[in-house]
Structure formats: structure tokens, C-alpha cells
Amino acid sequence: MLLSKTQTSTATSWIEKVRYHKNKGTHFKFPVNPHFRYTAFLFVFLSLWFLLQVFWFPSTKTHPLPKTQYPTTTVSAISTASYEVHINHKTTKKSSSPKCNGRVSVYVYNLPAEFNLDLLDGCSHLNVYTNMCPHVANSGLGQPLDNMDLSSSDSNPWFATHQFIAEMIFHARVENHPCRTWDPAKANLFYVPFYGGLHVSSKFREQNHTIRDALAVRLINYLHDQPTWRKRYGKDHFIALGRTSWDFIRTDGGPDFGANCLLNLPSVKNMSVLTVERNPWHGSNQHGIPYPSYFHPSTSDQMLTWQRMMRQSNRPYLFSFIGAPRKGVDKAAIRDEMIKQCMESTRCQLLKCNGGNPKCYNPSDILTVMRESQFCLQAPGDSFTRRSTFDSILSGCIPVFFSRHTAYTQYAWFLPGEASKYSVYMDEQGDESKRIEEKLLKISKEEVEKMRTTVIDMIPRLTYAHPNASSSDLGFKDVVDVALEALAQHVRNKIQQDDLEIAESRY
Incomplete structure (x- = not known):
């Protein structure tokens, strides 16, 4: 094991002093008695050996490696890459000092x-x-x-x-x-x-x-x-x-x-x-x-930097919608209504995803729309939930839900118990969903700021950290x-x- 700078300096300084005194034969005379000279030489030698053991070879404990999680099997290039990452995870775990x-x-x-x-x-x-x-x-x-x-x-x-x-x-x-x-x-x-x-x-x-x-x-x-x-x-x-x-x-x-x-x-x-x-x-x-x-950060600095950027983000649009029209009476009705209202408003930014719009598959374009919006409309997708909910929170955009099953009945471990602190709800069958802009404009600027602060504070617990992250560096x-x-x-x-x-x- 290599010496730390402090250890290296101390050991080197002591050894140089010993060498200095041993080489100063003309200025420092050992007694003539050969037995005394032999004893003194032996003392210096043993002292030097002891210090080298302490500084150059510090005591370490060895830990047996855990059994490999995966059996030895021939896998494709991607499977092999995944296997190597998992093995590195175990190495990381053993080399760090995480706490539980x-x-x-x-x-x-x-x-x-x-x-x-x-x-x-x-x-x-x-x-x-x-x-x-x-x-x-x-x-x-x-x-x-x-x-x-x-x-x-x-x-x-x-x-x-x-x-x-x-x-x-x-x-x-x-x-x-x-x-x-x-x-x-x-x-x-x-x-x-x-x-x-x-x-x-x-x-x-x-x-x-x-x-x-x-x-x-x-x-x-x-x-x-x-x-x-x-x-x-x-x-x-x-x-x-x-x-x-x-x-x-x-x-x-x-x-x-x-x-x-x-x-x-x-x-x-x-x-x-x-x-x-x-x-x-x-x-x-x-x-x-x-x-x-x-977003899969591996350090607390990455998380804190991103949260700070979201707090300072300029949001010129009141609300936005990213999505495509859907078939089926229920799904089509609320999405068609959102798209219609967004197209009619100068305060709404629409990213329409029908026709294979490439921007709808580009994370940078998706997050840019959300970062520029105060509220993000979350219509149910093929089922109640959608990934867009978590993209919007990552972007500091307050989610607007039209079904309670999109979030409120789903993620009790992760979301605040009081839904109004971080989101807006409009029943898709109610009148409010027909006047989205009007409803959002009634929310005061102070309340919007409080909600956005809550949303941005939620980002860490809704994020999957990088698997290789050391818990000592993660910090959240x-x-x-x-x-x-x-x-x-x-x-x-x-x-x-x-x-x-x-x-x-x-x-």
C-alpha cells in the first residue's frame, strides 16, 4: 500500500536523519568497544526495520469477495457488458465505506x-x-x-x-x-x-x-x-x-x-x-x-447543481402539453381537449407527438419544453400513469392531473400526502378541465413558487441514481x-x- 503524504514525509525525514548520522563518521565517534558498537548498530537496524513496517506496510484486513450474483454463462455483447457493470458494483461496494x-x-x-x-x-x-x-x-x-x-x-x-x-x-x-x-x-x-x-x-x-x-x-x-x-x-x-x-x-x-x-x-x-x-x-x-x-446522478453535487438550475430556470409559458391524440372515447376526449386549448392559448407550449415527431423522442427537446413551463398537463396514457409525470417533476414543472390514479393512488411512498402542495387536479369529467388556462391563472404567484419549490425538493427521491454511485458520494x-x-x-x-x-x- 502506498504511503500518504504525511506518512511519506515522516518516514523519509527519519530515514534521512539516520543516514546523516551514520555518514557523519568524522564528526561522531562510536566508542572503541566492539561489543558496544555492535549493539548500537543492531539497535539502529531494528528501529529502522520497525518504522518501515509501520509506515510502509500498514496493517490491513482482507475480506473475501462475495459470490458472483450471476452464473457463468455465455451471453451476448450487451449481456456481457451488463454483467461486468454488476461485478464492478460489488467491487465498489467493498472498496467504499457506505453506511446502512x-x-x-x-x-x-x-x-x-x-x-x-x-x-x-x-x-x-x-x-x-x-x-x-x-x-x-x-x-x-x-x-x-x-x-x-x-x-x-x-x-x-x-x-x-x-x-x-x-x-x-x-x-x-x-x-x-x-x-x-x-x-x-x-x-x-x-x-x-x-x-x-x-x-x-x-x-x-x-x-x-x-x-x-x-x-x-x-x-x-x-x-x-x-x-x-x-x-x-x-x-x-x-x-x-x-x-x-x-x-x-x-x-x-x-x-x-x-x-x-x-x-x-x-x-x-x-x-x-x-x-x-x-x-x-x-x-x-x-x-x-x-x-x-x-437523469441518473452519481454524486450529490450533480443533484444539487441540477436542482439549482431548475430553481433559476426561466419559465415564459404558463402551461404545456406533450403528447399525441389517442383513440377511444375516454382517452381521446381529454387529450383532444388539452390539445385544442393549448393551440388556442398564447400561454401554452404544445409538443404534438403524432406523425412520428422526432422531438417527442429527444430527451433534450422534451425537458426543454417542461423547463420553460410553470405547469405540465398529465393526461392518462394507455393506462392511468405515464413517465411524463416524472419528467415534469425532474424539470421543476408542476404536474396537472386529470385522473387520481395517475399519481395519487399510485406512489404513496414517494409523493407528499397533501396533493395540492405539489400538483393541480382537474377532474377530466368536470367543468374545470374545459377551462384549464382560467383555472391555472387563479393560482397566485406566491402559491406557484411554493409548489415549484416542493416539486424541485422532490427530485432526489423520484430519481434512480447511477448504479455505480457510491453511497458515500451520493448524499441523498x-x-x-x-x-x-x-x-x-x-x-x-x-x-x-x-x-x-x-x-x-x-x-
Whole structure:
């Protein structure tokens, strides 16, 4: 190990003094007695050796490396890159000195590769609509963006992140998390890193339900064989999914949109499910987690710099809308109304996304519109929620919701309990949604400033930090930190309730 500057200076100074005195033979005379001369020489030699041991070879403790999370398997170039990043996560964890508050101790299952890494071999077929190979790179962050603010910093925090990739980023973050344990006996959470969203989107057009469900069924069979599962039958287990819950709930009577049966399986109902959109009515074991945006900082400086920029951002437009018209009576009605009102107003900035408008796929263009707006309209998309909600908060733009299920019933762990502190609500069936500009103009400047301050303060907990970030440098709680703490508390409450019911049944 190399010496620190202080150690080097001290050791060098002492050695030079010894050399100086040893070479000053003409000025410093040892006694003539040979035994005394030998003893003095031996004393100097041993003293020198002792100091070299102290300064040049400081005591260190060695720690055995954890077992590799992924089995050795031949994977594609992108899978291999992802594997290398995960291994580096473990190295980072061992070389830093992160702290864990003691409330969370999460064990990560070493699943067979068919449930995660092997899926990346067929990245070009993971989504029936697009090639996912560029998006699964960098542990799910996607391709780096070079035309964004802060991109000149030591580590670029900007990536073209796909909206349905949270499960990969979550996995990478937990692997490097300070509260991770390799000892299942010490864990209070058990994470099952199944890339269920990537798998289900590759099977949307599979007509055979048995084939469509097969991997989910094999996952549960695998878990049933684990002693850690049998201890509480999965009540302390959780899974993170990058797609909406509707993609994992196939109903017999309704139309078949390509969903599988994962969330209908009784064993999964014992588990906690993290998903970007939960079922508001029958999802008691489901917990909403934010869609990933494009910003993945690795230091607190990057986060603080971005928040400061958003506070100082000039916002000439009262409101904006980014989106395309939709088919269907309900979806079309509110979106058509938004587009119409925005086009008629000089205070609104519209980014219309029909016809393949390239600006709608450019993160820089999207965030620029939001950074220039005080309010951002959030119409429901194919389902209640949309990634745009989190893009707008990242941009310091106050979200305007038209369905309570777009945010209020979804992300209780992440959003303030009082919705009016950070958002505006207009019922899509009510009169207010017909007079959007009028409603927004009634909000005082002071109230707008308070709301924007709250929104910008929310950015860290709604952001997925870079998986390679050291917790000692991060300095804030991101999505994964917030989710693990809330999940640990939820599991504790659930287990305590179960234990209480068992105790009461004995009397």
C-alpha cells in the first residue's frame, strides 16, 4: 500500500536523519568497544526495520469477495457488458465505506440466468414494438446522452433511458446497496430479481397461454424449493417490475392484451410487488415506484447543481402539453381537449407527438419544453400513469392531473400526502378541465413558487441514481433507498400482524 503524504514525509525525514548520522563518521565517534558498537548498530537496524513496517506496510484486513450474483454463462455483447457493470458494483461496494441505518437488510437471490441475464441474449426480441438492445445497455440506463446539461462533469448522469426498464436499474442499484447482505439469516427483505417486464413484453403476441406463462410458473417453482421462502412463504419477499400491473394480470372474461398470469399466482400474492403502475382497487400487495427518467446522478453535487438550475430556470409559458391524440372515447376526449386549448392559448407550449415527431423522442427537446413551463398537463396514457409525470417533476414543472390514479393512488411512498402542495387536479369529467388556462391563472404567484419549490425538493427521491454511485458520494435518498425503507417497514408490520393473529388463535 502506498504511503500518504504525511506518512511519506515522516518516514523519509527519519530515514534521512539516520543516514546523516551514520555518514557523519568524522564528526561522531562510536566508542572503541566492539561489543558496544555492535549493539548500537543492531539497535539502529531494528528501529529502522520497525518504522518501515509501520509506515510502509500498514496493517490491513482482507475480506473475501462475495459470490458472483450471476452464473457463468455465455451471453451476448450487451449481456456481457451488463454483467461486468454488476461485478464492478460489488467491487465498489467493498472498496467504499457506505453506511446502512440498520432498518433494511436485503438479500438478493442468485436466480438461474433464465430469469434475468439470459433474457438479454435476445434483446432485439424483448419488445414487440422496438429493439431493446440499446436500452438494456449500461444495466438498463441505456445509451449516454451528450447534449444535456451537466454532461461535461466527470461522470455523465444523462442516459436515453427506456420508460419500461426500471426492473434492471433497480436490480443494479440493490446489488451495490449498502444495506445488501450475503447472509440470508440476517436479511429482513428478500429480493427476487426477475426481469418480468422484459419477458412479458416479448410474449405479447404469443397466443398459447401456457407458453406465455411458463417462465413465471418456473420462477415460483424455483422459489418454493428455497429454505428462505419456506420460512415465511414469501411474505418477506419482493419483486420489482418495470411494466404496469395490467401486463401481469390476465382475466378470463376480458380482452387479451398479451398479459401473463404472474400477479394472479397465489404465491406472488404473498409477496410484495413493486411496479410502475399498481392496480388501485385490487393491488393490496402492489406498490407504485416511479418510472425512470433520463437523469441518473452519481454524486450529490450533480443533484444539487441540477436542482439549482431548475430553481433559476426561466419559465415564459404558463402551461404545456406533450403528447399525441389517442383513440377511444375516454382517452381521446381529454387529450383532444388539452390539445385544442393549448393551440388556442398564447400561454401554452404544445409538443404534438403524432406523425412520428422526432422531438417527442429527444430527451433534450422534451425537458426543454417542461423547463420553460410553470405547469405540465398529465393526461392518462394507455393506462392511468405515464413517465411524463416524472419528467415534469425532474424539470421543476408542476404536474396537472386529470385522473387520481395517475399519481395519487399510485406512489404513496414517494409523493407528499397533501396533493395540492405539489400538483393541480382537474377532474377530466368536470367543468374545470374545459377551462384549464382560467383555472391555472387563479393560482397566485406566491402559491406557484411554493409548489415549484416542493416539486424541485422532490427530485432526489423520484430519481434512480447511477448504479455505480457510491453511497458515500451520493448524499441523498433515491428511488431505491426510499422503496427499500418503506418496504422493510411494510413487511415488519405485516409479519407482526400475522404473529399477533397466530398468538390470538392459540387462546
